[in-house]
Amino acid sequence: MSGVFGFALKQGLNIPVCFIREAMYELFLLSGTRGKDTAGALSYAKGELLSCKDAVSVRVLLKTRAYKDFCQASINRMLPPGNGIIPASAVFIGCTGLAVNDSQMCVNNIQPVIEACLSGVHDGVIAANPVLDDAFFPASGKEFPGNKGIFGFLRRLIEQGLTPREAIAKLYENIEGSASIAVLMIKDNSLILGTNTGSLYYCAGASKGFYLFASERPILEKFIKRLRSRCYAGECAISQVKAKTALYLRLDDFGESIFSIGRKLLSHQAIRYDAGSYFRQLLDKGESDEQQAECHAIRRCAKCVLPETIPFIRFDDNGVCNYCLTHKKIIYKGSAALEDVVSRYRRSDGRPDCLVALSGGRDSAFALHYVKTVLKMNPVAFTFDWGMTSDFAYRNQARLTGKLGVEHIVISADLRVQRRYIRQNINAWFKRPHPGMVVLFMAGDKPAEYYIKKTAKEYGIGLVVMARGNEFENTDFKWGFLGIPAGEPQGVIHNLSFPGRMRFSLSSVKQFMLNPAYFNSSVWSTLFGYWATYILVYDYLYLWHYIPWDEAEVITTLKNEYAWESAQDTIQTWRIDDLTSPFYNFIYYTLGGFTENDAFRSNQIREGVLSRQDALNLVLAENRPRLQAIKDYLNKVGLDYDEVIEKIQSIPKLPVTPCRGGNSMPMDIILKKSPLKSTRRSP
Numbered sequence: 001m002s003g004v005f006g007f008a009l010k011q012g013l014n015i016p017v018c019f020i021r022e023a024m025y026e027l028f029l030l031s032g033t034r035g036k037d038t039a040g041a042l043s044y045a046k047g048e049l050l051s052c053k054d055a056v057s058v059r060v061l062l063k064t065r066a067y068k069d070f071c072q073a074s075i076n077r078m079l080p081p082g083n084g085i086i087p088a089s090a091v092f093i094g095c096t097g098l099a100v101n102d103s104q105m106c107v108n109n110i111q112p113v114i115e116a117c118l119s120g121v122h123d124g125v126i127a128a129n130p131v132l133d134d135a136f137f138p139a140s141g142k143e144f145p146g147n148k149g150i151f152g153f154l155r156r157l158i159e160q161g162l163t164p165r166e167a168i169a170k171l172y173e174n175i176e177g178s179a180s181i182a183v184l185m186i187k188d189n190s191l192i193l194g195t196n197t198g199s200l201y202y203c204a205g206a207s208k209g210f211y212l213f214a215s216e217r218p219i220l221e222k223f224i225k226r227l228r229s230r231c232y233a234g235e236c237a238i239s240q241v242k243a244k245t246a247l248y249l250r251l252d253d254f255g256e257s258i259f260s261i262g263r264k265l266l267s268h269q270a271i272r273y274d275a276g277s278y279f280r281q282l283l284d285k286g287e288s289d290e291q292q293a294e295c296h297a298i299r300r301c302a303k304c305v306l307p308e309t310i311p312f313i314r315f316d317d318n319g320v321c322n323y324c325l326t327h328k329k330i331i332y333k334g335s336a337a338l339e340d341v342v343s344r345y346r347r348s349d350g351r352p353d354c355l356v357a358l359s360g361g362r363d364s365a366f367a368l369h370y371v372k373t374v375l376k377m378n379p380v381a382f383t384f385d386w387g388m389t390s391d392f393a394y395r396n397q398a399r400l401t402g403k404l405g406v407e408h409i410v411i412s413a414d415l416r417v418q419r420r421y422i423r424q425n426i427n428a429w430f431k432r433p434h435p436g437m438v439v440l441f442m443a444g445d446k447p448a449e450y451y452i453k454k455t456a457k458e459y460g461i462g463l464v465v466m467a468r469g470n471e472f473e474n475t476d477f478k479w480g481f482l483g484i485p486a487g488e489p490q491g492v493i494h495n496l497s498f499p500g501r502m503r504f505s506l507s508s509v510k511q512f513m514l515n516p517a518y519f520n521s522s523v524w525s526t527l528f529g530y531w532a533t534y535i536l537v538y539d540y541l542y543l544w545h546y547i548p549w550d551e552a553e554v555i556t557t558l559k560n561e562y563a564w565e566s567a568q569d570t571i572q573t574w575r576i577d578d579l580t581s582p583f584y585n586f587i588y589y590t591l592g593g594f595t596e597n598d599a600f601r602s603n604q605i606r607e608g609v610l611s612r613q614d615a616l617n618l619v620l621a622e623n624r625p626r627l628q629a630i631k632d633y634l635n636k637v638g639l640d641y642d643e644v645i646e647k648i649q650s651i652p653k654l655p656v657t658p659c660r661g662g663n664s665m666p667m668d669i670i671l672k673k674s675p676l677k678s679t680r681r682s683p
Contacts, residue, residue: 038110
């Protein structure tokens, strides 16, 4: 995942040197939001190619002596001192990278990629393709074969006699995933901008004497605005390189042409989904003997599968919990109401008319599919990476945006900083473990709300579609651990009632005061996340408040039409886009014998989607600790796996005092009677 940007200057162009210097600096800086792990650039002028790259953020690279020397040398070749005329067409291409795996932090894998006859940068993720693994990416492995493989493949095609246009078209015919590329064809003296998602914009200024390009329209808009107030004012109409097309620019005379690439867009087909068959396939993967043994290890509701360790749970004389007794059937607004809303925003001129939040998980992936193929909208996909996005999510995002031809905007936090914050909060939590404060580990993803709102405004989009709102996914126990009864969230965290928000705030502040270790350098990020979640006002369209959520339809559609990946170590498909979920669910499971899956399947039982026995078998299989996933997570945040697991297992389990007629002791009283103290050993 990257920010692609750059410019081309025509021979004979009269332009001030400040324009070149500003473009090299400002385009780099503005593109930094798309990736803070790596940065690099190349320049080509008078037949000489220069490059500079490193595994550092943009701001760090721009301050280095290496980049300053590269910048000055590039400017001297593009526009020799004392001469305001470009002597020969010149190109600058830059890239800010978001490392989706550790190997991409190696300097050899950082973009731009330089081959014998071409050089370039790539934004996106190429998913492994069994047909092409050996021939297409022989040396890069099966995960994220991306950048070097792409340009190596292009080089081989050109060496075989294909023209640059034919080679680019051949590339897009074969790849699976998303790819927006800027390629300098040195022998052909051309620049090609190609994309299967539409995540490339360009503008021609000064009577087409220069071209600017970037991954997002707002990047170019901000850059042009700054230029006009500083050093160079030229006409700059911004255009998009449409999905499934490429722009071919001849550098000798700046002649341009657009040509088609890639595959055709999908059209939605009505398919019948057999929910019974889907759940039978899941259950066939379970281990019934172990499941039955675990079934009797903890008391559960006689109707759903919630255990006695859930906060505020009470059982009546028949063993049915209060959550079942007070449950209200989900009422959907309906497809007609959904069409009525989206019709107010639908555009016929090809401009984006809605923004879809895309995490790569099952709900958001299906939402993007539904908005594009069923509602016939022209969406922009938005992703906020806070450092805990899984490999599956990256590949699934790429498969959908590439196949659907949807522009994909990525905003990246500083992953190193965010992972340090997580490590600090986990270490702080162990000083006084409290189940209600486990949510603090996920505070880093909350700023996504702010950036969604900001991006929609920048693109002039009035409709934001959210794949939250699936009421099956209500997990009230998280509020309960902080002394808050069900807050009627309807699957949406913003919907926590005002009294609930106040109690949440007061309970959180109390925990901070009882455990001063939480007052670490992450606290400002946590406060920003709280503000973005509970203070800012949002007007989202929640897809699952309009149409029923059908698990069989969601998963079958994604797997059949997009080769959507799920984890290999679990049968569950929920939250596999989040590296944090195996860890915090392990904590809940160790302390209370349940995870989010118990709440999810219990809601399905109440809606008549699952039988209790099937749900019980499912949660007992889904709740199995994903130890390798937990180990990978802890490695990313810099914690020792064995030490962390030992600490969690040494914490006292959640006590319960259920009464047959109800009136279980509230969890806050229980925690006061039996505080969860750390059992850390002294050195």
